[in-house]
Amino acid sequence: MRAQPENLRRSAAAVRAALAGPAGAQAAAASRWGNLVAFGMGASAHAAAGFAAALRAAGLPATSASAADLRDGIPPGFAATFLGVSQSGRSRETVAALAAVPAGPAARLALTNRPDSPLGAIADTVVALGCTEDSAVSTLSYTATLQALGLLAERISGGSRTDWDRLPGLAAEVLDFDPEPLASALADAGCVDVVACGVRVATAGAAALLLREAAHLPTAGFTTREYLHGPLEAAGPGRAVLLFGAGRELSLAVDLAGYGAQVVVVTDADVDLPAQDGLLVVRLPRLAGLGGCVLDILLVQLAAHVLAQRAGRPVEPRYMPADTKLPAG
Numbered sequence: 001m002r003a004q005p006e007n008l009r010r011s012a013a014a015v016r017a018a019l020a021g022p023a024g025a026q027a028a029a030a031s032r033w034g035n036l037v038a039f040g041m042g043a044s045a046h047a048a049a050g051f052a053a054a055l056r057a058a059g060l061p062a063t064s065a066s067a068a069d070l071r072d073g074i075p076p077g078f079a080a081t082f083l084g085v086s087q088s089g090r091s092r093e094t095v096a097a098l099a100a101v102p103a104g105p106a107a108r109l110a111l112t113n114r115p116d117s118p119l120g121a122i123a124d125t126v127v128a129l130g131c132t133e134d135s136a137v138s139t140l141s142y143t144a145t146l147q148a149l150g151l152l153a154e155r156i157s158g159g160s161r162t163d164w165d166r167l168p169g170l171a172a173e174v175l176d177f178d179p180e181p182l183a184s185a186l187a188d189a190g191c192v193d194v195v196a197c198g199v200r201v202a203t204a205g206a207a208a209l210l211l212r213e214a215a216h217l218p219t220a221g222f223t224t225r226e227y228l229h230g231p232l233e234a235a236g237p238g239r240a241v242l243l244f245g246a247g248r249e250l251s252l253a254v255d256l257a258g259y260g261a262q263v264v265v266v267t268d269a270d271v272d273l274p275a276q277d278g279l280l281v282v283r284l285p286r287l288a289g290l291g292g293c294v295l296d297i298l299l300v301q302l303a304a305h306v307l308a309q310r311a312g313r314p315v316e317p318r319y320m321p322a323d324t325k326l327p328a329g
Helices: 004-019 022-031 043-057 092-099 118-122 140-157 164-175 180-187 198-215 224-228 248-258 290-311
Strands: 036-040 062-066 081-085 107-112 125-128 192-196 219-223 240-244 262-267 279-283
Touching: 004 022, 004 125, 004 140, 004 164, 022 081, 022 107, 022 125, 022 140, 036 043, 036 092, 043 062, 043 081, 043 140, 043 198, 043 290, 081 092, 092 118, 107 118, 107 140, 140 164, 140 290, 164 290, 180 240, 180 262, 180 279, 180 290, 192 198, 192 224, 192 248, 198 219, 198 240, 198 290, 219 224, 224 248, 240 248, 248 262, 248 279
Parallel strands: 036 062, 036 081, 081 107, 107 125, 192 219, 192 240, 240 262, 262 279
Antiparallel strands: none
16 A cells, blocks of 8 residues: 555556557547446446546546446447456456447447456557556555546546646555544444445445455445435444545435444545534545545555454455456466
């Protein structure tokens, strides 16, 4: 984790170089043809969801999907551009989904750390992540992917909302946070719900996945408004809710603590919430767009590491089915 700031700098340089050339021109041109669909598996799928939300916020048509939902066939006209996201470039479902794009005018793009991977081999255009070799639980590669997708979104939309040059320094600040209060709030929960909206749908999904993979906690991820329509009924004593955001999440956090849940709200908002038993407020530096999602997940990475240490476990998956990855060659 301590390598995050330098890895973000290195990856940003590689991605910017790629986007300044034919890959960036191809991506920008393809996006003007119609809807863009971004997809992946695991953490990559959650990053893709945040990317699609960022494009929609910029006024561009974009959706995201799990590659598993596309691998068995994509009808003609489904989208003008398809972006497969996979750090290794070997996720079986992501490769199959990009291969399933019908022949024709649709563009096939790939974001991967391995341009020579199976995913890179079938893409029309590859953006190389330029990331340091990562652990089995996505850590460096996930934050680099968020940053790369943020830079790609800005290249496509022609606008800039995030000061990416500040990100490595802000990441270093977050890595100096004390993760013990967050870890303690989640440690004894029977289930942890993770809730966010907008581009932070990436955070909701990725944080829930990380706490499952690294800390082996039962979790679920929800968008904020969806959580209001039934899922919050499980909140109460013995349950925890981890919220990210500065809007509806704030009043929801107060309500959930009142229901007896252990609540943590991570926000960059400069507001004071009423002091309440079971309510922990964590304030992060403010950074717009997917850059903010990088800071979000760093906090969760710290807490997951503490939880794994407390349990005497390494931070790694226990079960990895052999049929999830293709051979490297």
